[in-house]
Amino acid sequence: MLKKQVRVDFHIHSMYSSDSIITPKDLVAFAKKRSLDAIAITDHNQIEGALTLAKKIDLLIIPGIEVSTQGGHVVGLNVKQIIPRGLSVDETVDCIHKVGGLAVACHPFAWFKGSLGKNITGKFDAIETINSSSFPFFHCKKKSIKIAQQLNLPHVAGTDAHNPESIGLAYTVLEADLTVDSIINAILKKRCQVFGNPLSLSMRIKQKYARITRRK
Numbered sequence: 739m740l741k742k743q744v745r746v747d748f749h750i751h752s753m754y755s756s757d758s759i760i761t762p763k764d765l766v767a768f769a770k771k772r773s774l775d776a777i778a779i780t781d782h783n784q785i786e787g788a789l790t791l792a793k794k795i796d797l798l799i800i801p802g803i804e805v806s807t808q809g810g811h812v813v814g815l816n817v818k819q820i821i822p823r824g825l826s827v828d829e830t831v832d833c834i835h836k837v838g839g840l841a842v843a844c845h846p847f848a849w850f851k852g853s854l855g856k857n858i859t860g861k862f863d864a865i866e867t868i869n870s871s872s873f874p875f876f877h878c879k880k881k882s883i884k885i886a887q888q889l890n891l892p893h894v895a896g897t898d899a900h901n902p903e904s905i906g907l908a909y910t911v912l913e914a915d916l917t918v919d920s921i922i923n924a925i926l927k928k929r930c931q932v933f934g935n936p937l938s939l940s941m942r943i944k945q946k947y948a949r950i951t952r953r954k
C-alpha cells in the first residue's frame with residue numbers, strides 16, 4: 739500500500755526554550771495555517787517542552803533537542819531525554835544514537851549560529867539542507883546540499899522558528915504515515931524532499947527581538 743505524504747517542519751523552538759515566544763496555541767494555529775501535519779520541537783539543551791507539548795496539543799509532535807556541542811549545534815530527533823551539552827560532536831552523535839534518536843547536522847554553514855562547518859562527519863543521519871533562519875540563506879543551502887550529496891545523507895528542512903510567523907516557512911515532505919516512527923523511518927530511507935524560503939527581514943528582526951525580550 740502506498741504511504742501518504744506528510745509535511746513536517748523539523749526545527750521549532752517552543753516557549754520552553756529561553757529564546758522563543760511560541761506558545762502551544764501558536765503551534766497548532768500556524769501548523770494548520772501552513773498545512774503542516776507534524777512538527778519537531780527542538781529546544782536548546784532541554785526536552786521538557788517537547789514532552790509536555792506532545793501530550794498537551796492536538797498535533798503530532800516529534801520530540802527533539804538542539805544540543806550545544808564543542809563543535810557546533812546538533813539536533814537530535816526522536817529523542818525523549820536530555821543529551822548533555824558541551825560534549826564533542828562525536829560523543830553527542832553517539833549519545834543521540836544510544837537513545838534511539840537521529841542526529842541531524844542543523845544549519846551547518848549558517849553565520850552567527852554556532853554551526854558545525856567542517857565538524858560534520860558521515861556519522862550523522864541527516865543534514866538540515868534548508869533552515870529558514872540561516873544567513874546568508876542561499877549560500878548556506880548550496881553548501882549544505884553539497885555536503886549532503888558528498889556524504890550521501892538524507893536532507894531535512896526546518897525553520898528554526900523562535901516566533902510564530904516563521905513556523906512552516908521551510909518543510910520536509912515525506913512518504914510516511916502520520917506517526918513518529920514512520921516519519922523517522924522515511925528520513926532514514928531518504929523518502930523525503932525539502933522545500934522552503936528564508937525568513938523575511940522583518941521576521942528576522944522579530945526573531946531577534948523575541949530573544950532579547952525573553953532574556954530580560
Ligand SMILES: [Zn+2]
Nearest residue numbers: 804811844851
Ligand atoms: Zn542552532
Ligand SMILES: [Zn+2]
Nearest residue numbers: 749751804898
Ligand atoms: Zn534552533
